[in-house]
Amino acid sequence: MTKIYVPLDSSAVAMGADEVAAKIEAITGIAPVRNGSRGMAWLEPLVEVETPKGRVAYGPVTLDDVAGLIRDGMMEGRAHALCHGLTEELPFLARQERLTFARCGITNPLSMDEYASHGGLDGIQKAIGMSAEAICDEVMTSGLRGRGGAAFPAGIKWNTVRGADADQKYIVCNADEGDSGTFADRMIMEGDPLLLIEGMAIAGLGTGATKGYIYLRSEYPVAKRVLTAAIDRAYWKGLLGNDVLGSGKAFHLEVFMGAGAYICGEETSLLESLEGKRGQVRAKPPLPALEGLMAKPTLVHNVISLCAVPTILAKGGEFYRDHGMGRSTGTMPFQIAGNVACGGLVEKAFGVTLGELVNGFGGGTRSGRPIKAAQVGGPLGAYIPLDKFDMPMDYETFAKIGAGVGHGGIVVFDDTADMAEQAKYAFDFCAHESCGKCTPCRIGAVRGSEEMAKLIAGGDATTHLTLVEDLCEVMEDGSLCAMGGMTPVPVKSALDYFPEDFLKGDKG
């Protein structure tokens, strides 16, 4: 029987994939496999049909297209206006270096057999034969740095947790993915959830932790459903439980739901929330690696960091380290979002330029207008002007201009964007999401927004901008965490690179 694929990924479902899948089944009698997304959001729902030559892609397929596509021979992989040929040969995919997302969109996310036959479980099988120290060494060798934003070397953290003496240790996966413009965590949790489970189980073996939590944001209902089902499968197949794949070691895992607070992505706020409290940021030290969840040693990692681990164990830390540039080793799933023609997920080794991602992969703006800027690294990231698009995606290169790679989100804006409005929004967002623990952030953000509002309404630019710059300095120096401390990054980049947008009131 012909195999047909319709993604269950949120980006496909939001464009009608569930209805498309139901209609295909109604007409053909074949229930489509609900796979993950290939990461080409502009083609979703992307329907694929298996043919002797390989999988043929059709998209974006709407409910109204289904009957016609089937009549015109979609089930045999025939040509059609919506047909893009073999999926694997699509340039957007063929030019990527997919290590972490190697299976995403290809396999059935909930099939352990398909997972294993496509290289899954190789990492944990190796890890089971290694000492905890050797596992941590492998992670250290890989040069992996945290993908959640702070880019801290993972190996150091693993060793700290491993070395801590305690009756209970935890692995906590940070799946709060609150940055606008990012969806890599969501996509892998929906498209290859067993990879995250394997990565967390390996982290358990490497550090001596026997219990894990995935702290998932409530805005991700599909990920919740898929992850929960995958955890059930993993218990059933022995990847989780009291004796992980015959290793004699236990690892238990569950999903814990957040409740709509961006600040809970900050790791100590997350731990408070996981303990059932207000998500108020904790002062460090103590480091979560020594005193984290319930004051026990806790390894907190972003989803993508943990998902890199099975590859690192399976193929070796050196293999992973051989990708990338300088101290930015390995690959990063960059997410091209906002006003972009061909948005989606591009996994590439570090070193690819911003321009290659936005123009080479993304094909410029969706509106067809000229690009004005791209905000890189989420709401606390800088607005990068077009003349800096030749910058390689590399932690150090970005740090040099006061910007960051963050979680790899790139939000494209066309020339209609008003950078004064964007600067005001940065303050508004901080005001809305501040945990309230420190004054520079709690009050500074509100004051910043007020000053920007006055400036936008036509007030004297010099007066208001002097105050804004002062506020930025106080927030940078006096905030406990990066929420307050880095809100000035988007504000100052907007001001530095697009001063004309802040002086309109004066002219008019």
Added chain:
Amino acid sequence: MAENTSQPRRMNDDLITAHVGETGGLMRALNALQQHDGYIDAALVPKLAKAFNITKAEVKGVISFYDDFTKAPKGKHVIRICQAEACQAVGSRGLTAAAIEKLGIGLGETTPDGRVTVEAVYCLGLCASGPAAMVDGQLKGRVSAHLFDAYAEEGEA
């Protein structure tokens, strides 16, 4: 939406006690109550405090910290429109303005007849398919202002 069960009190008690002793039990209980009732009834605060052995003030502090926990029931339909940068870049400000105009209510408000609530949401992870929204739990990508017509017209009829 929350159904009126024959024994709502009993049900709420169960939703609370089920999570006592669990890691993050209060968050779990609040999420369960919000999902079941559509809001967190202030009358449950003393019960929650007792069950989790904390003060009423602490319970209220947790409820008020999280956007998902609401103190009053929402409308029959809940439309959440993403307000974050990736959606701003593809017109979410205009889309939000259109919703406000068509429905006659601001963000965070419910129509007087209790039919529709419009809310801000900060990122649904549909950043390459914006502007994005969630309607009664269903994700919507590349949303246009037509989305709101059905809800606006229903009101006029």
